[in-house]
Amino acid sequence: MPGNPREFLAVFRYSRRALELVWRTSRPLTLVLAVFTLLAGVLPAAVAWVGALIIDAVVAAAGVYRETGVVEAQPVMLLVAVEGALVGALAGAQRALSASQSLLRAQLGQRVNEMILEKALQLDLAQFEDAEFYDKLTRARREASSRPLSLVTRTFGLAQNGISLVSYGVLLAQFSGWAVLLLVLAGLPSFLAEAKFSGDAFRLFRWRSPETRMQMYLETVLAREDHAKEVQLFALGPRLLDRYRAIFRKLYREDRNLTLRRDGWGFVFGLVGTVTLYGAYAWVAFTTIAGRITLGQMTMYMMLFRQGQAAVSASLSAISGMYEDNLYLSTLYEYLETPVAPRTGELSQGPDPADGIRFEQVSFTYPGAETPALRDIDLHIRPGESLALVGENGAGKTTLIKLLAGLYTPTAGRILLDGLDLREWDPEALRRRIGVIFQDFARYQFTVGENIGAGDVSHFEDEARWEQAADQGMALPFIETLPGRFDTQLGKWFKDGRELSGGQWQKIALARAFMRSGADILVLDEPTAAMDAAAEAKIFEHFRQLTRDRIAILISHRFSTVRMADQIVVIDGGRIVERGSHAELMALDGIYARLFSLQARGYR
Incomplete structure (x- = not known):
């Protein structure tokens, strides 16, 4: 956790932006999420309250039966039916929450990836050739795309648990105001530990971006067809795989140490909550024995303590998670706010x-x-x-x-x-x-026509222009021999792809340069x-x-x-x-x- 509360709170500045992003992505799904979060927060307390009424009604009906021999079951059955309806509504609300989160996750992941790619189109070539910028891009793409929804989900979860806690607190206050305070304080140690280790995990994530990028590159070299010839011919595979494993071992050691410290302290502080819970149970049981509360109230208070502690733990965990999400979102917005040189020419x-x-x-x-x-x-x-x-x-x-x-x-x-x-x-x-063919021209895993059409996006799908450019680039004779001519898939990444010789690829690139018929350079x-x-x-x-x-x-x-x-x-x-x-x-x-x-x- 940061050294002071102000620094901790400053990290949450991205929460508003994440909420705005989710709202812009899908307003209907965001509203559904909010409504069912409210319902899921209120219904558990209602179920506990009706459960207490059922127990007291059963005790009262049993007393009447002992005295009169008459079974008065109608009030109990009515309350059972009410509780069943509330439980069904709670299950429905939780299902609706899960469905809306799943749909929103897909839309939001796509939207964030689009934002990352749209930003990439605005950047200068010099930025792509900068290693530090590539680390920034890697961090944004690996983690930040999933964090906005995580943050929003946790925000709504915090709201849900907050609503539940308020409703639990209203009922627990009838037993004792100290019980409410005890419930809240018991979860603080675990929260502080989680916040600290979330910060440690993020700093580790930022520090090791170059190693992560190297591991991704080694995967590419070992598993891509354009590297396979040299990897096999020069027997590079075992050496590169050993380097890949060495990076994993280094990263794993760091993850293992953090995980053991995180879970070890989590267990210790979790024991504080467990001791608090059973201390509260003993308190409620003693009060019931003393005749100050009914059996139904005892059952309700015990349930409220258990569910309340879970809600406090979930709320504090959500705050800790939101802190972690904000840390990772900082990498996304750090990338999205990368300065772009102004386009002054008109x-x-x-x-x-x-x-x-x-x-x-x-x-x-x-x-x-x-x-x-x-x-x-x-x-x-x-x-x-x-x-x-x-x-x-x-x-x-x-x-x-x-x-x-x-x-x-x-x-x-x-x-x-x-x-x-x-x-x-x-x-x-x-x-x-300007029409240019660079020595390191791109070999797109597209069709022949699309490879040529890439030279002029305004005529990207113009078959007549493809043929004219191919003729000028001296690629037309070999294109005519391909099974699908301009519709032939090139490369080996996709089904039925055809690989070309180096000279044929260069003629394709030459044809691409001639696609710009208006280019006079x-x-x-x-x-x-x-x-x-x-x-x-x-x-x-x-x-x-x-x-x-x-x-x-x-x-x-x-x-x-x-x-x-x-x-x-x-x-x-x-x-x-x-x-x-x-x-x-x-x-x-x-x-x-x-x-x-x-x-x-x-x-x-």
Whole structure:
């Protein structure tokens, strides 16, 4: 439990938001939950009260029978019928509570997951590449999606038990006001222990998020088809499984220690409640023997003590649980309140369409990195021109493309399209202008057509556009051989899925880039790495013909295709160190000429 009551109460600030979330998810079910919670709170005390009347009525009827020999059973039978009706109503209320909670749980779980995913769509690429953010996302998805309903259920349960306690207290007060106080105080030790260990469990949950994420990743590596080849070939399975087990053992030790401490202290403090209960029983029994209360009242008070203690314990447990739920909800709202960079751009065209793309003294450093990925980049590409980016892995080529696509913002300098700074462009308008295939393109476990249609969501299901884009991406010939053509399921995750070769997947990705028929900037980032040199040359010759009036940017390590570009830029250490045509760079006899000669020697 936190060090002071104010800190403890501050944790409950998420309760109102959780209640609002449940109310917005389903108002009818929330109202049903509230009504039947009220009934379930009142009915137990009514059953106990009628039970006492039955016992006293039976005692009175037995006395009349001994004196007169006449059986007066009608009042007793009437009271039995009333109690039966109350018990039936209580069972119905509890069933209705269970049903409404089950339905609400399904709707609320879906709503919270939608909120998590909707937030993910608003975030920047840099946030997805941040390990701390991923821990935050993991915590939100693993626990927080179930906590709002848990919190609301406990809130209603607290209300139900509170109502029951008030009704029990009214009846117990007729016996003794001290009995009511004793009933409440007996449950406090157990509550304090539960609150403390709830806080400990949450702090443990936050601390070990990276280990949990690693365990999930190891599950993926061991059980996914895209890792299976290397796992089997390199005999990685046993080693990775041992690491998976080691993480479990570490997490289990922590859970075991917490569980033993929690349940051990829970048992000790539970004994306090048990001693209190039987002390109250002895008190009531002594009072009955002394003739101060009737046998029926004794039965009722004993039942009230037992049910009252259960209600106090449940109420305090609900408060402790609500405290724990609020702790976990903090991870959900911490994620949902992750700051998002404001979208300042609103313009959809620039003042000078003939100017093309300009990089002016552009530098960029990844968040958390010390060394810039790009330094002082100056570059100009006019419409109708093609540019090839050359450099070693890690030189900054793909980073430059991410900046151009608006996935990152330069830390210095600016990028202009049609004479307008990218920061002033509307993000959607900018991205409609650009068709990109990255070297780590996605392989969606969708149909062929949907894989291609993903390149332009406004035509996601347009079969005519699929076919046109597939033809431009040179994927149509092999698609025609598939059993369902564009309706063929790809990948192995779903039934009847077909796996493609690396080159075929790259043609699908190339077709995806051509889906944006309105895009006048086409970027190919190592798009043919899985193809042989002849196939790559054929694709790029085809690509040049299709992009005569567009800006084409190519990243490739194969200089036989790079030499086709109008302008070649060599990037080294994040800087442009050489630029020019193939002939100019060969005459310069610098980095490009050396790399070209090395590669050409390999083909001799």
